[in-house]
Amino acid sequence: FRYLEPTYEGTLAGQLLPDDRLAGRTRYALDLEHRHELPHGASLRWQGLRVSDDDWWKDFPHRRSLLTPRLLPSRLAWERPAALGPFELQAYARAQHWQVLQSADAPIVAPYARRPQLGVAGQGAAGPLEFGFETEVNRFERPDDDSAGSRPEGWRWHAVGSVALPLRQGGLTIVPRLALNAAHYRTDDPMSDGRRSASRVVPTLSLDASLEFERETDFWFGRVLRQTLEPRLLWVRTPYRRQDTLPNFDAFAKDFNLSSIYGTNAFSGIDRVSDAHELTAGATSRLIDPASGAE
Numbered sequence: 001f002r003y004l005e006p007t008y009e010g011t012l013a014g015q016l017l018p019d020d021r022l023a024g025r026t027r028y029a030l031d032l033e034h035r036h037e038l039p040h041g042a043s044l045r046w047q048g049l050r051v052s053d054d055d056w057w058k059d060f061p062h063r064r065s066l067l068t069p070r071l072l073p074s075r076l077a078w079e080r081p082a083a084l085g086p087f088e089l090q091a092y093a094r095a096q097h098w099q100v101l102q103s104a105d106a107p108i109v110a111p112y113a114r115r116p117q118l119g120v121a122g123q124g125a126a127g128p129l130e131f132g133f134e135t136e137v138n139r140f141e142r143p144d145d146d147s148a149g150s151r152p153e154g155w156r157w158h159a160v161g162s163v164a165l166p167l168r169q170g171g172l173t174i175v176p177r178l179a180l181n182a183a184h185y186r187t188d189d190p191m192s193d194g195r196r197s198a199s200r201v202v203p204t205l206s207l208d209a210s211l212e213f214e215r216e217t218d219f220w221f222g223r224v225l226r227q228t229l230e231p232r233l234l235w236v237r238t239p240y241r242r243q244d245t246l247p248n249f250d251a252f253a254k255d256f257n258l259s260s261i262y263g264t265n266a267f268s269g270i271d272r273v274s275d276a277h278e279l280t281a282g283a284t285s286r287l288i289d290p291a292s293g294a295e
Contacts, residue, residue: 010034010046015060027052029060042080049073054101070108072099087124087131093117098143112140112151112249133161140249152247154187158270171212179204179264181273185247193245200246202273204238206264220287230284236264240275248272 001012010033017027029051036044049072051057057069066072077094094117100110119136137157162179184199185191191198210232217227251269254260261282266274288295 007038008034008036023053023055025053027056027059029056038078038080040080041082042078045075045077045079047073047075050099051101054103057101070101070103071110072101073097074099084122085124086126087122089120089122091120100143110143112153113143114138115141128165130164130166131162133159135159138249140247150189152187152189152191154185154247156183156185156247156249156270158183160270171214173208173210173212175208177204177206177208179206181270183246183270187247191245191247195245198246200241200243202238202241204236204264204273204276206237207233207235208262209233216290224290226288226290228284228286228288230286232262232280232282232284234262234264234280236276236278236280238264238273238276241273243272246271 003010011031013031015029020027029049031049032046033048034044034046038044049066051072061069074097075094076096077092079090079092082089082091094114096114096117098110098113100108102108117136117138119134121134123130123132125131135158137155139155141153142151159182160180162177164175164177167174180201180203182199182201184197186197190196210230213229215227216224218224248271249269251267251272254263254266254268260266261280264276266276286295
């Protein structure tokens with residue numbers, strides 16, 4: 001079922017098997033998405049997917065294309081853009097929950113539920129300086145069916161900010177940047193060192209430099225293309241801060257790829273910041289059709 005009105009729209013999809021004789025029960029799936037535009041540029045979003053049993057993803061694998069078919073999300077989000085001088089801001093209040101489809105022979109560890117997630121993020125420029133920041137308060141709770149046992153639950157406040165002085169001249173770009181990652185934790189049960197609350201602040205200094213050269217070439221089967229050569233250097237300095245006694249609600253090691261090698265942190269999420277004193281060097285070459293822009 002689909003509905004569309006001037007200020008809201010959504011879809012409701014469901015499947016029902018009233019009497020599954022093999023399973024001996026009624027089985028169903030319900031999927032709802034709703035988007036609502038509110039006054040002053042705010043918006044409300046709701047997404048929810050629920051199924052009747054843990055075996056649904058195996059018996060009905062094509063009913064919904066999900067990247068993680070055993071983790072079914074429910075999300076509620078209110079968001080509102082705003083402006084403060086030269087800064088563009090985004091205020092948000094969200095809640096997220098998961099239905100975990102467990103299997104006795106292959107249990108999985110589900111992400112934490114966030115109830116609530118309150119934050120403000122923004123970016124902007126003042127003169128030659130560019131700023132970016134984000135601050136959030138989260139309540140992390142274990143999902144109802146958690147195969148990982150007694151993981152910690154609790155609150156986390158974090159603030160991540162950066163200031164950069166980009167220098168751009170022709171094909172040359174140099175971006176020195178200072179970033180700060182601060183977090184404060186308060187857990188329901190004691191952490192591994194006996195504390196219930198803890199804080200840490202980790203600074204990161206980086207210098208990102210790149211060049212871009214271009215030339216016209218007809219080497220590729222006589223077709224005229226524009227070829228680029230883009231060498232890049234990234235220097236990162238992050239001091240060591242011990243974090244193994246702190247909760248890990250959302251940090252995971254990044255995969256090795258072209259994006260992560262030019263990152264300043266080896267982890268995604270907030271809870272872990274990798275120490276580093278390293279230089280990464282690389283080069284990229286692109287072939288571009290000047291007529292269509294195809295790359």
